[in-house]
Amino acid sequence: MPAHPAASPAASASPAGPLDEETADAPSYDRRRAWLITAMIVTFMVINFADKAVLGLAAVPIMDDLHISHSTYGLIASSFFLLFSVSGLVVGFLSDRISSRALLFVMTLTWAVAQLPVLVVAAVPTLIAGRVLLGAAEGPAASMSMHALYKWYPAHRRGLPSALQISGAALGTLISAPVLTWLITEHGWRYAYGALAAVSAVWALVWWRIGHDGPYDEARPARPGKQAPLTARLPYRRILLTGTVLGSISSAFGASWALALSQAWLPSYLRTELGMSAGAAASTISIVSAFSLVLLLAVSPLMDALKSRGVTSRWSSGATQGIAVCVAGCAMAAFPFADGNPLRLLLIGLAFGTVAVAIPLHYMTAAEVVPTAQRGAVFGIVAATGTLPGLVAPSLTGHLVDAADSTASGYTAAFLVTAVVMVLTGLLAVVCIRPERDAQRLEPAGPRP
Structure with a gap:
């Protein structure tokens, strides 16, 4: 592994304020x-x-x-x-x-x-x-x-x-x-x-x-009179049971459930229930993907801007991802009952496109409370958890469609189940994700990296 840039020296010999100390301790960008x-x-x-x-x-x-x-x-x-x-x-x-x-x-x-x-x-x-x-x-x-x-x-x-x-x-x-x-x-x-x-x-x-x-x-080198940065490993149980990590996993789970349902069943639903041709269904899915891409590129820089102005991570990135999953869940529950294809397609776009916001933000919030040395392992746990909807949602949807009186009612039942999962996981994320609080609670074993 190559040598890393050294921390910047202090600007002067005079006592530094908290912001100056943070800047002096930080690696070169x-x-x-x-x-x-x-x-x-x-x-x-x-x-x-x-x-x-x-x-x-x-x-x-x-x-x-x-x-x-x-x-x-x-x-x-x-x-x-x-x-x-x-x-x-x-x-x-x-x-x-x-x-x-x-x-x-x-x-x-x-x-x-x-x-x-x-x-x-x-x-x-x-x-x-x-x-x-x-x-x-x-x-x-x-x-x-x-x-x-x-x-x-x-x-x-x-x-x-x-x-x-x-x-x-x-x-x-x-x-x-x-x-x-x-x-x-x-x-x-x-x-x-x-x-x-x-x-x-x-x-x-x-x-x-x-x-x-x-x-x-x-870890950054310690300044004179400052406690050394965290080098010891924290128990994974302690990390994973923090509200921020649990809330981040929750939002990712809700988003992944919707994405798994989209990949497996949305094309079929558009063709059989909305009467679209294969080309029209593909175009609709492309539009939903483009909407997700626009949100991804617009929302995350906004999070950075909010943080630079002093907005806490709980509200700038934590609540945002939970609210996005909740909004998508509400749209998921509504679109099977919408009158007219234009309104239904708008709700479908919200249901399957808005959840993309949660994917980068849940990594950001989890990273704020996880020691750098253990971040990859925690990310691996989050990723493994996020694949579970891919194993459950498509097969459950198929079962519900086969067991229903009609294909339409089967799809409706599947979308309502998905909506419940998404709203619950989104609300859990809003309530639990508090990076500043959880980082302080982990500090008795050493400060964050």
């Missing part, structure tokens, strides 16, 4: 290098979501070429999540011992390797093996890339970089869908896998050269 790392991590997330999308984009030619049923294809698709949560959790706990540079390098090389089996033998076993390996390597991707990003920014500058990292998901879908579809159509689906393998390998090599860990990865 390298704006140019920080934004270079941000660009690399956004690209990392774009590749990540392109890898996720390729199987779905190639579903029809894969089923035709290999003569497999829809249920077999579903098994291949589900195999991606077999090790996803486990790997996210394990790598999170390893992140305080292994540099982010090495972790992201190994992950991305593994993505490249995971695409190769079908280039040698195109068969169901190789597809499953590749997806299982890819899921294991992508489980930690979001949390570990956010952890790496945070090492380059002080807490009050993390809003926009966090939003850009999360926006890589939307950009990945927007960029990869037409490119991969062209490759699949013109050259065959194996070429799309090969292209992703090459792109992942190139990113890994560039990252290994420039992706060093940032200066906010280690």
Whole structure:
């Protein structure tokens, strides 16, 4: 690991006020290098979501070429999540011992390797093996890339970089869908896998050269007369039971439930219940994604501006994420009963688009009370928890639709269940997230890094 910039010396020998001491203790902020790392991590997330999308984009030619049923294809698709949560959790706990540079390098090389089996033998076993390996390597991707990003920014500058990292998901879908579809159509689906393998390998090599860990990865040196920064590890039970971490996990859970429902069932709902064509349904989903992207890029810089003006994290980022999930939950409960498609589509946009706000903000609030050395592990726990709705929401929705008297009433029941989950988790986030209070409660074992 490279040496980190030293803390800035005191401006003068005269007694410094609290603000001067904080500035003097802080590591140097390298704006140019920080934004270079941000660009690399956004690209990392774009590749990540392109890898996720390729199987779905190639579903029809894969089923035709290999003569497999829809249920077999579903098994291949589900195999991606077999090790996803486990790997996210394990790598999170390893992140305080292994540099982010090495972790992201190994992950991305593994993505490249995971695409190769079908280039040698195109068969169901190789597809499953590749997806299982890819899921294991992508489980930690979001949390570990956010952890790496945070090492380059002080807490009050993390809003926009966090939003850009999360926006890589939307950009990945927007960029990869037409490119991969062209490759699949013109050259065959194996070429799309090969292209992703090459792109992942190139990113890994560039990252290994420039992706060093940032200066906010280690504790600041103590000033004379000041208590030494926290170096000892806190019990994870103590960290995870703070209201801020629980509230952050809660908002992420509610948002993830809506996102899982959107990915699995929203296209079907738009086509079967609203009578849309496949193209119109795809356009609607694209508009919802664009709305999410605009919110991500607008809200997080606003959070930074509020904090710079003295607004506490409880209100600037804590309450904001909880309210966003609650608003989306209320829209989720309302749109099945809305009269007319324009109003219903507006509510659908609010229900599935607004929750994106919670994704970067829940990382920001959790990071404010977690010791730097243990941040990656806690992010891994949060990421593993966030995948649980992906295992529950789609299957529960299918059960409710099948068990209902009509398809429409089944969807309505599923959306109402989702709304209840979202409103409850959003309210819990509003009540529990208090970073300033919880940071003080953890300080008897040592001050925050």
